[in-house]
Amino acid sequence: MQPDISVKHLNKIYEDGFQALKNVSLEIYPGEIFALLGPNGAGKTTLISIICGIVNKGDGEVTAAGYDIVRQYRKAREAIGLVPQELNTDSFETVWDAVSFSRGLFGKPPKPAHIEKVLKDLSLWDKRNNRIMSLSGGMKRRVMIAKALSHEPRILFLDEPTAGVDVELRRDMWEMVRKLRENGTTIILTTHYIEEAEEMADRIGVIRQGEIILVEDKDRLMSKLGKKELRLQLQHKMDKLPGELTLEPIELSEDGYELIYTFDSQQQQAGVARLLRTLGELDIEYRDLRTRESSLEEIFVGLVHE
Amino acid sequence: MNLYGVKAIYKFEMARMKRTVMQSVLSPVISTCLYFVVFGSAIGSRMGDIDNISYGAYIIPGLMMLSLLMQSISNASFGIYMPKFSGTIYEVLSAPVSYLEIVLGYVGAATTKAVILGLIILATARFFVDYSILHPFWMLSFLVLTAVTFSLFGFIIGIWADGFEKLQIVPMMIVTPLVFLGGTFYSIDMLPEVWQTISLFNPVVYLISGFRWAFYGVSDVHVGISVGMTLIFLTMCMTAVWWIFKTGYRLRS
Numbered sequence: 146m147q148p149d150i151s152v153k154h155l156n157k158i159y160e161d162g163f164q165a166l167k168n169v170s171l172e173i174y175p176g177e178i179f180a181l182l183g184p185n186g187a188g189k190t191t192l193i194s195i196i197c198g199i200v201n202k203g204d205g206e207v208t209a210a211g212y213d214i215v216r217q218y219r220k221a222r223e224a225i226g227l228v229p230q231e232l233n234t235d236s237f238e239t240v241w242d243a244v245s246f247s248r249g250l251f252g253k254p255p256k257p258a259h260i261e262k263v264l265k266d267l268s269l270w271d272k273r274n275n276r277i278m279s280l281s282g283g284m285k286r287r288v289m290i291a292k293a294l295s296h297e298p299r300i301l302f303l304d305e306p307t308a309g310v311d312v313e314l315r316r317d318m319w320e321m322v323r324k325l326r327e328n329g330t331t332i333i334l335t336t337h338y339i340e341e342a343e344e345m346a347d348r349i350g351v352i353r354q355g356e357i358i359l360v361e362d363k364d365r366l367m368s369k370l371g372k373k374e375l376r377l378q379l380q381h382k383m384d385k386l387p388g389e390l391t392l393e394p395i396e397l398s399e400d401g402y403e404l405i406y407t408f409d410s411q412q413q414q415a416g417v418a419r420l421l422r423t424l425g426e427l428d429i430e431y432r433d434l435r436t437r438e439s440s441l442e443e444i445f446v447g448l449v450h451e
Numbered sequence: 452m453n454l455y456g457v458k459a460i461y462k463f464e465m466a467r468m469k470r471t472v473m474q475s476v477l478s479p480v481i482s483t484c485l486y487f488v489v490f491g492s493a494i495g496s497r498m499g500d501i502d503n504i505s506y507g508a509y510i511i512p513g514l515m516m517l518s519l520l521m522q523s524i525s526n527a528s529f530g531i532y533m534p535k536f537s538g539t540i541y542e543v544l545s546a547p548v549s550y551l552e553i554v555l556g557y558v559g560a561a562t563t564k565a566v567i568l569g570l571i572i573l574a575t576a577r578f579f580v581d582y583s584i585l586h587p588f589w590m591l592s593f594l595v596l597t598a599v600t601f602s603l604f605g606f607i608i609g610i611w612a613d614g615f616e617k618l619q620i621v622p623m624m625i626v627t628p629l630v631f632l633g634g635t636f637y638s639i640d641m642l643p644e645v646w647q648t649i650s651l652f653n654p655v656v657y658l659i660s661g662f663r664w665a666f667y668g669v670s671d672v673h674v675g676i677s678v679g680m681t682l683i684f685l686t687m688c689m690t691a692v693w694w695i696f697k698t699g700y701r702l703r704s
Contacts (some may be wrong), residue, residue: 160704169533197541198544199545200539200704201699201704219453219547221547222545222546222547223547225545227541227545229538229541233537234539235537236461237470238466244467246459246462246463247542248455249455249458249459249543250455250456250458250546251455251547252455252456252547252548253455352692
């Protein structure tokens with residue numbers, strides 16, 4: 146399958162000498178939700194800005210929808226919609242005019258029915274005649290998304306789309322993103338909310354200091370790098386771990402009432418069964434037990450701090 | 452060519468004119484009317500004719516040129532500076548529009564606004580002084596050519612400026628003095644010889660002279676030189692804009 150976004154050996158050095166991207170290669174396929182994660186200053190926005198044409202490309206090749214972003218920039222950009230990180234909107238325009246302006250700018254003839262649909266999908270229809278300056282931050286964010294969708298792009302970049310928005314709006318946006326994907330739109334998402342990537346992404350890319358350090362299917366990533374934890378609440382306080390348990394990766398909580406057993410999520414449950422058997426043999430009683438999988442956030446933190 | 456893109460930018464800019472009609476139209480018209488009242492009617496009535504033209508009528512081309520230059524620069528510079536300032540420039544940079552189309556949109560709108568204003572001032576002048584236009588085609592041609600040239604100049608200023616002060620500094624500190632010293636209120640023949648020579652280094656002299664020729668058939672320099680100088684400045688501005696987009700100067704990092 147031909148990728149919707151293809152980046153090969155891309156470098157970017159700014160005028161002040163700062164190298165924002167180092168030999169980045171990446172492919173994103175039609176209809177997937179790809180989450181690009183990385184700490185502040187890792188190069189996420191630079192990468193997106195280059196693909197969208199806002200920042201000049203350094204060495205390397207970049208195509209969008211199969212078109213070179215420099216030589217065939219018109220075709221490439223027609224296919225892309227961008228919701229930038231900052232709330233950059235015109236203040237004095239009405240919502241309708243601002244969204245219609247974006248559609249025209251991207252070379253599409255007027256199509257009021259589509260603008261109406263986008264505004265309705267984003268709960269902006271009632272505000273269509275309001276000036277943008279009169280809208281709340283969350284509504285302005287919706288306007289940014291409406292502008293990006295106005296020309297019916299097949300690739301949508303969402304750069305920190307839910308930064309600073311309330312929980313309800315965030316859920317609405319997730320729902321909207323899922324619907325877009327169902328309609329075949331490729332979505333590239335950068336976010337600080339790892340929960341967002343965990344909830345929505347098909348694949349995850351991690352960028353650190355301008356280098357892509359990992360690109361992996363989300364589920365595979367979680368099972369490969371994730372940890373599981375079993376916590377047993379003891380009936381009676383334990384002063385120290387019995388010798389039989391010291392061979393296992395097991396810890397005793399400070400208050401002596403909890404045993405914490407950590408194991409790889411890929412590992413079979415044999416370790417848990419053995420532990421429970423050993424506890425039985427040692428007459429150690431427990432009143433409750435619970436397991437927990439490590440979140441993508443923990444995996445991410447582990448990766449970027451390696 | 453992305454005509455929808457050009458139209459979108461053009462319409463957006465023209466809509467700004469409608470929103471700010473007091474500032475964009477009324478304010479320069481009132482200022483120019485005051486010049487006509489003070490210099491044309493009050494002082495002008497006590498002054499002799501210049502080249503057989505009443506003083507009030509003589510200053511019309513210069514005053515129109517003053518407004519035309521200021522408004523062309525201000526409209527175009529503000530038009531491109533505001534998206535840079537507010538951050539909305541990302542949308543233009545990421546859109547499938549060529550450099551030429553961006554310039555057509557912004558400079559086309561600034562030119563239209565300046566020409567409309569120039570014509571309003573011309574119509575308003577009729578209330579204060581009597582005048583005739585000997586070469587209407589050339590008058591309109593000078594009007595449009597000057598508006599295009601200085602809108603391009605304003606576009607360059609808007610890209611260069613990184614603050615509102617810089618946006619104002621060129622029109623206020625350079626263009627206004629050049630217009631006032633460029634023969635708006637007098638013929639450069641009235642100056643001592645040395646100042647006549649110095650005046651010839653002022654590009655605005657050629658614009659006003661050519662424009663006045665279109666009105667009354669009299670000029671300080673030959674009309675061909677006026678057209679030539681305007682075209683040279685236009686070419687310089689177009690080259691600068693081409694370089695800006697080629698390098699991404701203050702637009703793309």
